[in-house]
Amino acid sequence: MLPAPITRIDTARPGTPAWRSSLVEAAATMLAAVATLLCALAIAPGPGPAVLAVVLSISLSRSQLDRDLRGRLEAAVVLPLVGLAALAVGLLLHRVPWLGALVFVAGMSVSIWLRRFGPMARRAGSLVALPLVTLLTVPHVPAAPGGRLPGVLVPVIVALLALLWVTLCHLLVRRLRWRAAAEGADPVLAAPVVQGDQRLPASTRMAIQMAVALAAAFTVGFLGFGERWAWIVLTAFIVNSGNRGRLDVAHKSGLRVLGAAAGTVLAMAFSVHAALDHTTTAVLILAALFLGIWLRPFGYAWWALFVTVALALLQGFGGGAPSAMLWQRLEEIAIGAVIGLASAWFVWPVRCTDVLRRRLADALAALSEALDPATPARDARRFEAALDQLETVAPPFRALRRLTRRRGATQPADWVDALAACRAPAVLLIARGAAPGEVRRAVGAARKTLREPEALLPALRHLQETLRG
Numbered sequence: 001m002l003p004a005p006i007t008r009i010d011t012a013r014p015g016t017p018a019w020r021s022s023l024v025e026a027a028a029t030m031l032a033a034v035a036t037l038l039c040a041l042a043i044a045p046g047p048g049p050a051v052l053a054v055v056l057s058i059s060l061s062r063s064q065l066d067r068d069l070r071g072r073l074e075a076a077v078v079l080p081l082v083g084l085a086a087l088a089v090g091l092l093l094h095r096v097p098w099l100g101a102l103v104f105v106a107g108m109s110v111s112i113w114l115r116r117f118g119p120m121a122r123r124a125g126s127l128v129a130l131p132l133v134t135l136l137t138v139p140h141v142p143a144a145p146g147g148r149l150p151g152v153l154v155p156v157i158v159a160l161l162a163l164l165w166v167t168l169c170h171l172l173v174r175r176l177r178w179r180a181a182a183e184g185a186d187p188v189l190a191a192p193v194v195q196g197d198q199r200l201p202a203s204t205r206m207a208i209q210m211a212v213a214l215a216a217a218f219t220v221g222f223l224g225f226g227e228r229w230a231w232i233v234l235t236a237f238i239v240n241s242g243n244r245g246r247l248d249v250a251h252k253s254g255l256r257v258l259g260a261a262a263g264t265v266l267a268m269a270f271s272v273h274a275a276l277d278h279t280t281t282a283v284l285i286l287a288a289l290f291l292g293i294w295l296r297p298f299g300y301a302w303w304a305l306f307v308t309v310a311l312a313l314l315q316g317f318g319g320g321a322p323s324a325m326l327w328q329r330l331e332e333i334a335i336g337a338v339i340g341l342a343s344a345w346f347v348w349p350v351r352c353t354d355v356l357r358r359r360l361a362d363a364l365a366a367l368s369e370a371l372d373p374a375t376p377a378r379d380a381r382r383f384e385a386a387l388d389q390l391e392t393v394a395p396p397f398r399a400l401r402r403l404t405r406r407r408g409a410t411q412p413a414d415w416v417d418a419l420a421a422c423r424a425p426a427v428l429l430i431a432r433g434a435a436p437g438e439v440r441r442a443v444g445a446a447r448k449t450l451r452e453p454e455a456l457l458p459a460l461r462h463l464q465e466t467l468r469g
Contacts, residue, residue: 026294032165033057044154056162080156086131101218113207136234205348213343235336245352249344251396253337259304264326267312285310359390371435380427418460425467442466
């Protein structure tokens with residue numbers, strides 16, 4: 001499964017439908033991936049560099065490492081060095097697996113721990129993590145004979161080509177007057193802000209959780225699955241990435257397994273009823289990835305489904321029978337999900353409601369500032385951005401509400417819906433430059449109830465009614 005970070009480049013004008021925004025993003029990403037793929041095939045023929053080109057393009061496109069000139073320069077300098085280090089880790093995993101696993105776990109944990117030291121360290125951590133994650137998708141696939149470059153330079157050149165094409169495609173989209181904005185916290189770029197247990201910083205706790213999950217996944221994979229360990233490790237990494245609490249990890253694990261199961265059934269249909277040549281297979285792989293990127297914002301299960309199809313089709317390039325491996329892969333995905341969930345549940349667990357209340361507090365603080373008459377230049381952008389951040393933590397709570405809905409019982413998802421309903425009237429009020437005292441008092445009352453679950457929903461509904469009035 002390709003890594004699927006949550007942060008994305010929102011390439012839409014304000015008011016653009018979500019499906020159209022996601023479609024533009026998918027088109028830009030796949031354009032960069034195809035361009036990088038063609039360049040990689042020109043300098044190093046063979047499936048290994050080609051797969052690496054597509055994986056890196058998709059990952060870089062969603063990681064925002066190219067979002068400004070400084071970020072592009074940093075990535076261009078650091079990414080080749082980190083790529084060479086990741087290549088060494090890949091060789092260790094291939095030749096001395098236990099040592100390679102130790103280095104991999106240490107590198108990934110350090111990349112998460114670095115987030116506590118500010119934006120520069122966070123970006124450095126993301127540059128370290130990206131090639132390591134790519135190793136799990138393309139583990140030690142050498143270039144075919146006849147390439148124009150030494151094998152050791154191929155990953156470095158492909159990484160730079162991916163960065164170049166992703167940057168050009170993003171600049172092209174922005175040139176066409178589309179707005180670039182971050183939608184959520186990326187599991188590789190940033191750690192969510194967590195309240196509650198303050199004995200350890202959130203980044204340190206997440207690093208420890210990730211280290212435990214990866215160590216357990218490597219152990220189970222090496223001892224029980226031989227050469228098929230990568231899918232267990234990759235799934236354990238994905239479900240723990242951007243850990244927003246136990247419920248979030250459980251929700252992500254379930255969607256990954258369900259999406260992979262649906263993708264397995266669909267891929268089985270392809271393998272049984274279609275005899276495809278390599279060109280057709282490559283086109284279908286790219287089409288599946290495009291659909292996965294497009295539909296990813298509407299549910300992680302879509303990404304899992306289409307990437308499972310793409311990876312099943314990819315087996316045809318190695319002469320393998322997809323049907324013989326799909327059920328094994330589904331088993332490995334399920335085991336990796338259980339390992340990741342167990343680590344998030346028992347190793348310094350994070351409460352999802354703490355994260356949710358933090359996001360609610362941020363949104364209410366932004367609304368209070370926008371309504372404050374003392375604020376020199378008042379606008380609703382910070383409030384709307386905070387609501388977007390709030391929406392990124394809402395899906396697990398909405399899924400829980402659908403499963404456990406009881407008449408009259410308050411659910412955390414109700415808090416999100418109540419505050420989200422305030423968006424339109426609040427934005428209109430701020431645009432008019434008005435700041436009625438009763439609205440500001442309602443915002444203050446809602447902020448005071450954040451630690452009182454029973455009083456929070458009535459306060460948010462009162463705020464909603466006050467804004468509409």
